[in-house]
Amino acid sequence: MHMKLNIKGIKPDLFTLNILINCCCQLRKMNRGFGLFGEVIKRGFEPDIVTISTLVKCLCVDGKVVDAVQMFDKICERGFQGDVFIYGFLIYRLCKISETASAIELHRRMMERNCVPNVHTYSMIIDALCKDRLMDAAEDMFLEMISKGIFPDVVVYGSLITGLCCLGRLKVAVKYFDEMVGRGIKADIVTYNTLIHGFCQAGLWKDATRIFNRMLEGRIFPDVITYTILIDCLFKGGKMGEASRILEVMIKQGKAPNLFTYNSLLNGLCLAGQLDDAVKLFKLMVDRGIEVSVVSYNILINGYCKSWKTDEAIELFEEMCSKGLKPTTVTYGTLIGAIFHAGRVKTAQELFNKMHICSQMPELSTYTVMLDGLCKNGLIEEALNLFKSLKDKYEPCVVMYSALIHGMCSVGRLEEAREKFDEILKKGLVPDVVTYNIMINGLCKKGMLLEADKLFMQMEENGCLPDAISFNIIIQGFLKEKEVHKAMQFLKKMRQRNLIPNEVVTTLLIELIMDDAQSRATLDSLPDVPPQKLIPVNCEQYIAREIPAKLLTLCSSVI
DSSP: OHHHHHHTTOOOOHHHHHHHHHHHHHTTOHHHHHHHHHHHHHTTOOOOHHHHHHHHHHHHHTTOHHHHHHHHHHHHHTTOOOOHHHHHHHHHHHHHTTOHHHHHHHHHHHHHTTOOOOHHHHHHHHHHHHHTTOHHHHHHHHHHHHHTTOOOOHHHHHHHHHHHHHTTOHHHHHHHHHHHHHTTOOOOHHHHHHHHHHHHHTTOHHHHHHHHHHHHHTTOOOOHHHHHHHHHHHHHTTOHHHHHHHHHHHHHTTOOOOHHHHHHHHHHHHHTTOHHHHHHHHHHHHHTTOOOOHHHHHHHHHHHHHTTOHHHHHHHHHHHHHTTOOOOHHHHHHHHHHHHHTTOHHHHHHHHHHHHHTTOOOOHHHHHHHHHHHHHTTOHHHHHHHHHHHTTTOOOOHHHHHHHHHHHHHTTOHHHHHHHHHHHHHTTOOOOHHHHHHHHHHHHHTTOHHHHHHHHHHHHHTTOOOOHHHHHHHHHHHHHTTOHHHHHHHHHHHHHTTOOOOHHHHHHHHHHHHHOHHHHHHHHTSOOOOOOSOOOGGGHHHHTSOOOHHHHHHTOOOO
């Protein structure tokens, strides 16, 4: 049509050219569209907001958002005045591709060009900052918005509340919620659900209930998501009865449980050790035509694995594959770990190889499970070969090193274990308390108490706080060598940190104290403290004798 007009000598006006540019963009004929834009300039027309908006949208739809911004800036330098809508569109597109910094810069240029932003442009940037967990910057933008007389809406407040809840800053989130309500803005179900979920995640059930009641008072009625959040929280907190009551209320209110609700129920039952009920619920889901997901299978497979029902877990895995569902790395990792624990090394290795065949590339966590499984089954050489093969693909993590060190210590290869421990430090990695505990335990078992003591001190100097296991390991090591005085020094430290010795330490202590007068004198030097809970049953014969309350405190342990 355009060519026919040119042949007939009819000159199209700007309105016609804009229509043609839009048509080309709709047909994804980018080059032709920009060719027509060149004709606009050539014919002496001044591109209007429609021309520029069309080209900007055309570039953005084609995924060239940064190019669209650059083109827009060049046109603005020539005196073009964009409106709030074109700026808003570009800011939205930049935020969508996680170019938040560029969006903020464009927002700044927008104001410099005397285009006044509205609540929507601020809303998009605040939301992007919140999603990037840059809450200080988001709050600064919020204050700037108010200072310019632009009042936030429920969307802006919702973004802030969501971001703060994700970071666990619940008090600040509630402050914004109260401020929103105080401004006469009615909170929506999404905002209430966000707050309830935040409190539930933090284990603050009373606060979650308070927000739930406020929601009802505001005549905002809970939806399936609200009920699912509450049920999930209660199950994870071991409140089975209350979770069941919430489910009953949900059904009575005509809110049909969705897949997320059922998955929460499945997970809750598995966490509570009620595996049989979880299996019944899973079958009920299938019977009711609910399309169970990979997550549903993962939950039940994990439940079977934790109950050491490995064969049932494998059967469920095979059923999952037969239904066309693709197992995730979580599925494989859970199952491989359980199979290794059952001592079925060959089966675990076959499943690991199946991952490659099924084009499911193992992640770092999967390799860690493999290393741990091989080491715990005494296959140290195979574990070392796997570890070496990984160095080209991944940077080994502390957990991987810990698995190897534990395996080496278990088979008496202490020097190699120490080399691997030193390698962690050389690579700039930071050993965690588990790594230190493994190494200290290996040294203690070999009777190398001086080295174990030094490593314990090094752990504290490096800012890694010893836990109860750390103290129990080294105290047990000194007690086995009858170095009671040194053991008592660690016991004092342990007591100062409100940590409790385990049953092995308790028993060793009592036996040594009963046999040695000097040890009794050491015990008498300890500070008086009130007795705690229970002494192990197998030590009751000693309690009838003259054991001071001081010992009961230091050696207390739950049966």
